[in-house]
Amino acid sequence: MVSLRDIAVEAGVSEMTVSNVVHNRGRVGEAKRRKVMELVRNMGYRPNRAARSIRYQRFDAAGLLLSTDLGRSYLPNPLLSGIHDSLAARSMHLVLSRLPDEQLSSPLIVPSLLEELTVDGLLINYTHAIPKPLIEMIQKHSLPAVWINANHRYDCVRPDDFGLAAKATKYLVELGHRRIALADLGVGRDQMEGMHYSRHERVEGYRQTMAELGLSGRIIQPETLRQTSAELLAWAVGQFSGLDRPTATIMQGGYRETHAVLEELKLKVPDDMSMVFFGETQKNWGRHHLTMASVDEAKLGSEAVDMLIGKINGPRDPVPSLVLPIGHIVPGETCRPLS
Amino acid sequence: MVSLRDIAVEAGVSEMTVSNVVHNRGRVGEAKRRKVMELVRNMGYRPNRAARSIRYQRFDAAGLLLSTDLGRSYLPNPLLSGIHDSLAARSMHLVLSRLPDEQLSSPLIVPSLLEELTVDGLLINYTHAIPKPLIEMIQKHSLPAVWINANHRYDCVRPDDFGLAAKATKYLVELGHRRIALADLGVGRDQMEGMHYSRHERVEGYRQTMAELGLSGRIIQPETLRQTSAELLAWAVGQFSGLDRPTATIMQGGYRETHAVLEELKLKVPDDMSMVFFGETQKNWGRHHLTMASVDEAKLGSEAVDMLIGKINGPRDPVPSLVLPIGHIVPGETCRPLS
């Protein structure tokens, strides 16, 4: 690999001169400048980032630590873009890391990003339970860290899931709906305890908004999933039928099951049932674009980077968490005014 | 930040001794070893990767270069996992990079991963057109690079899309189907030219397999999308109806449109129509799990890493591309035997 020295020797100048030319720094005579420039191009010189890191005591890089679930990490592409571009704007790199599967339970093993000095700070996107040892490790190393999608009082950046559910509810109310349900046929009520905080926040956002508007909320979620699929279906069919059946539903989960229920009841979307989806997984409901309550994940990522940069450059003390109003309704084809 | 020197001074030993202790290298007396270990823990020493990189002339990191489309990158999580874990097994890091949007057309600007020495090699995942200047830049710098999902003769790793489509076709034939179509209502025939090679490969895989089996293939794809949505629908309805209508369809694209057509014709999946999907975007067709022809992207990633490591450690000459048989049919609920 070509180093400054190589260019300097070839050009018959000092390393400093080459460095100055490459970075448009200092004053260099026109003749030398041209000669050096040419050699830099021809010999394919590129500055060595590791050397720079050592000098500046700075890596100009941030790490992104991912949780894993069943061996796969969750990283939405818009979030990645937001983080990457925000870092790139500061000439910083993004280093990705996750824990190999076996390590999730083992408290002793630690991601290599924490074992070595490689990055100036860490973004942590844990959609599931955050291992205690990880938190302690980070505190001990006093490595600047920002948590994404977590709900601690400090050092977190997260979307306002409560507000998002509230928006979805109000959206349906504005369309004239009154009997609005929130459905989650994918998870039993008895499993909710360990779930990600956003699930709870959304339920609360829905519940409180309904209450504020003087409407009675109904959360359609099975007590447990241990029953057979047919039993679940039969139960859910009951929930969605009758004279006072919901005319609109906010979908938290269990798309397939809900599909089956509505098919059984011959309820068409959006004619007989309006639906709003939290925009994460799929895009269509049959032939219809989804009406989504979705989060601007790119913004989430860039805000996280901003907070991290602040902690890298300034004091490393805990910073109050940020709850961002970055959720909004994206109109689609699965809702219509109640006639 | 704590360095070897800090520990050495504190312990009253040489830096080498500390280094040896930290890496279980060389022979160190038990007393000193313990003392050093304790200080390392208490003072929170972690080796500086940049310093190591300089010494070893190696970064122990690979870059992953992503293409962008409408401002977002495409990076399937399984692919990411495959790449990451394969690198981690070699104690290597993964650095992510993509071109900011404006740069896609501009030939002058280059991702910072190429402007600086930061990684030992590059994985390139360009799902769309690969910019010429990028290729030249890489060749000029003789930076080891492996292309993922591209179809050059050398230095590529890609799934066997042809074979995957063949598998999907045979799967349906084994279920008794004979009138099997391949549908792509999402893209006009006149747009196919610039499309990713895999789209063409899949069409070819389907076409040739049908021919080999003595069956007549039919590719249901509009000449152009410039017609109105209603016109397209009317045309497609014609394609899917009649006495010799397809009993099974391989879905290349245009899910929503196809949904609309089948609904119009009152054709139920899977009772009246079996469907196989290339497993990338969605997961269900209404209430049914998709039957998918999907690629083991994790394997794709790890194979790409293997190839890259080979080029980093060995000769950098071009290596014949790898076409991997990593596609398979994942049974779901959208197919059934023809009765």
Added chain:
DNA sequence: ATGAAAGCGCTAACAA
């Protein structure tokens, strides 16, 4: 305008 020296954190090679 240009260059020499020193040092960032680390380790291979050698000396003691």
Added chain:
DNA sequence: TTGTTAGCGCTTTCAT
């Protein structure tokens, strides 16, 4: 078993 030396690529400081 332990320590010293030298040098990886770079830049800040200071001298010329």
